[in-house]
Amino acid sequence: MNRKVNWTTQRRVIYELIQTAKDHPTANDVLERLRESGHQFAYGTVYNSLRYLVEMGLVRELKLGNAVSRFDGRIEDHLHIICDVCGTVAEAAVELPDTWLSEVASKTNFTVENAEIVLHGVCQNCRNQRTSE
Numbered sequence: 001m002n003r004k005v006n007w008t009t010q011r012r013v014i015y016e017l018i019q020t021a022k023d024h025p026t027a028n029d030v031l032e033r034l035r036e037s038g039h040q041f042a043y044g045t046v047y048n049s050l051r052y053l054v055e056m057g058l059v060r061e062l063k064l065g066n067a068v069s070r071f072d073g074r075i076e077d078h079l080h081i082i083c084d085v086c087g088t089v090a091e092a093a094v095e096l097p098d099t100w101l102s103e104v105a106s107k108t109n110f111t112v113e114n115a116e117i118v119l120h121g122v123c124q125n126c127r128n129q130r131t132s133e
Contacts, residue, residue, distance in 0.1 A: 005056055010041055014049045015073075018059050024070035024080070024089045064089065064118055077115045083123035092119060 005011075017033055018025070025033065031046045041049075050071055053059040060072040064082055070089055072080075079092035096115055105112045122130075 003056060005058070006052075008049070010045050011049045011052060013039060014041075014046060015053055015058060018050075018053070018071050019073040021071075021073065024062055024072050026068050026070055028068075030071070060116075062089065062116070062118075079117050079119060081119040081121055083126055084120050085122050085126040088123050088125075090123070 013034065014030060017030060021033075023029075027043070027047050027050055030050065031041065031043055034041050034046065050059065050061075054061045054071075057075060060075050062070040062072055062080065064070065064080075067087065074091070077096060079094055079096070080089055081092045082089050096117070101112050101115060104110070
């Protein structure tokens, strides 16, 4: 990215929070975690900072169906899997085959610029709850 990032204190704190998150927080999750750590940012500040970080290519916004957007510090192409029961989002540590992206580009006559693939399933916690009921 060739654009210079305008790092405000709020943007830096929010960026660091997203980078260290073990999950994929929503804007509201970010706000709550900031408050828990002693920061008093307004929701608009958090939302605008997240939007800026996405526009600058520093954070990835995950739009998973009709659910609220989630944010990911990993900006390289990778897979996510979402639990259709509880909504948990996890990383799927599987590489996308280069041949697959080339084949998609060839068959659609598109240039693939990035891939956001979401798999659906049921997480282990929800499976365990189903079997214990």
